[in-house]
Amino acid sequence: xxxxxxxxxxxxxxxxxxxxxxxxxxxxxxxxxxxxxxxxxxxxxxxxxxxxxxxxxxxxxxxxxxxxxxxxxxxxxxxxxxxxxxxxxxxxxxxxxxxxxxxxxxxxxxxxxxxxxxxxxxxxxxxxxxxxxxxxxxxxxxxxxxxxxxxxxxxxxxxxxxxxxxxxxxxxxxxxxxxxxxxxxxxxxxxxxxxxxxxxxxxxxxxxxxxxxxxxxxxxxxxxxxxxxxxxxxxxxxxxxxxxxxxxxxxxxxxxxxxxxxxxxxxxxxxxxxxxxxxxxxxxxxxxxxxxxxxxxxxxxxxxxxxxxxxxxxxxxxxxxxxxxxxxxxxxxxxxxxxxxxxxxxxxxxxxxxxxxxxxxxxxxxxxxxxxxxxxxxxxxxxxxxxxxxxxxxxxxx
Ligand SMILES: [Zn+2]
Numbered sequence: 001x002x003x004x005x006x007x008x009x010x011x012x013x014x015x016x017x018x019x020x021x022x023x024x025x026x027x028x029x030x031x032x033x034x035x036x037x038x039x040x041x042x043x044x045x046x047x048x049x050x051x052x053x054x055x056x057x058x059x060x061x062x063x064x065x066x067x068x069x070x071x072x073x074x075x076x077x078x079x080x081x082x083x084x085x086x087x088x089x090x091x092x093x094x095x096x097x098x099x100x101x102x103x104x105x106x107x108x109x110x111x112x113x114x115x116x117x118x119x120x121x122x123x124x125x126x127x128x129x130x131x132x133x134x135x136x137x138x139x140x141x142x143x144x145x146x147x148x149x150x151x152x153x154x155x156x157x158x159x160x161x162x163x164x165x166x167x168x169x170x171x172x173x174x175x176x177x178x179x180x181x182x183x184x185x186x187x188x189x190x191x192x193x194x195x196x197x198x199x200x201x202x203x204x205x206x207x208x209x210x211x212x213x214x215x216x217x218x219x220x221x222x223x224x225x226x227x228x229x230x231x232x233x234x235x236x237x238x239x240x241x242x243x244x245x246x247x248x249x250x251x252x253x254x255x256x257x258x259x260x261x262x263x264x265x266x267x268x269x270x271x272x273x274x275x276x277x278x279x280x281x282x283x284x285x286x287x288x289x290x291x292x293x294x295x296x297x298x299x300x301x302x303x304x305x306x307x308x309x310x311x312x313x314x315x316x317x318x319x320x321x322x323x324x325x326x327x328x329x330x331x332x333x334x335x336x337x338x339x340x341x342x343x344x345x346x347x348x349x350x351x352x353x354x355x356x357x358x359x360x361x362x363x364x365x366x367x368x369x370x371x372x373x374x375x376x377x378x379x380x381x382x383x384x385x386x387x388x389x390x391x392x393x394x395x396x397x398x
Pocket of ligand 1: 250251254328331
């Protein structure tokens with residue numbers, strides 16, 4: 001009886017979803033998985049078109065004839081590649097990022113609104129891409145045999161830069177952030193923050209309902225500059241206090257356990273392996289695409305570099321997703337151990353099942369899921385609940 005109680009509670013949560021909603025969630029989840037594969041095909045086709053057109057070779061040659069410095073040459077060739085590939089991939093981007101989401105009712109944005117948001121954030125991507133290309137080709141020319149070590153360091157630095165800058169520089173361009181209004185919800189978040197050691201002087205609400213109906217919150221920033229941001233969807237969907245505590249407890253887990261640094265550390269090792277393989281696979285891909293390049297340090301070979309990175313990233317998906325799932329499980333555990341709201345967490349998780357089907361096969365979860373499935377997460381919450389009947393709803397002491 002006791003052994004089966006968590007299982008029964010889990011099934012009760014999962015059965016809240018109607019068969020129609022479940023079918024739609026599965027179609028959406030599978031659609032997203034096909035989009036990943038489709039995105040890879042589009043990258044390969046774009047690479048082939050750009051390489052075969054000889055466009056980057058011509059830009060490269062004329063800059064060298066004009067005696068442009070190597071740094072400037074790699075930067076301009078890189079910008080040319082980013083702009084041309086973005087234009088070529090635009091129909092696919094519209095389909096996968098906007099039309100697909102809209103057809104499942106996951107976004108209420110118009111195509112125009114989506115496009116404006118893309119332009120607002122596009123400059124940041126272009127800036128990061130330019131810095132990457134500029135330094136990458138510097139390493140390729142100077143540290144010829146160990147460029148991949150430097151390149152992985154560069155990627156980690158750029159990622160860290162992005163993580164610190166994006167919440168301050170990008171997020172406010174897309175959404176309006178307002179201090180959370182006084183009231184029961186805010187009081188609970190402050191109490192939970194004190195109990196977990198999360199700064200509570202900056203708690204914001206943003207109009208996340210503008211982009212999607214998803215249920216989101218985050219704790220961003222480092223050290224004392226940390227801020228808690230919660231989507232207004234949390235309030236619109238009529239979240240009760242238990243849910244808020246369950247979800248915010250999870251986000252505070254990411255902050256307190258410094259998951260950003262864990263991820264950066266793991267990523268630095270993975271990206272070193274990635275660039276090492278890029279180095280080894282470059283000649284093969286040059287042959288496959290019939291590219292006209294003098295060597296890996298030739299900026300005209302940039303599309304080839306990105307084609308290899310795209311291919312390896314897709315192959316490495318089960319590895320990166322497994323790491324991500326472990327980190328998410330840790331945040332769930334933190335929420336349970338500090339907020340003591342297994343039902344609040346489970347309720348909130350079931351609401352996210354419409355965009356991540358709750359009960360995938362083991363294999364599908366292993367390959368494609370960057371969060372553990374909702375079924376698995378609810379089951380763990382219910383197991384915790386059964387094991388800690390005395391703690392329910394009581395915030396742990398600081
Ligand atoms: Zn998380």
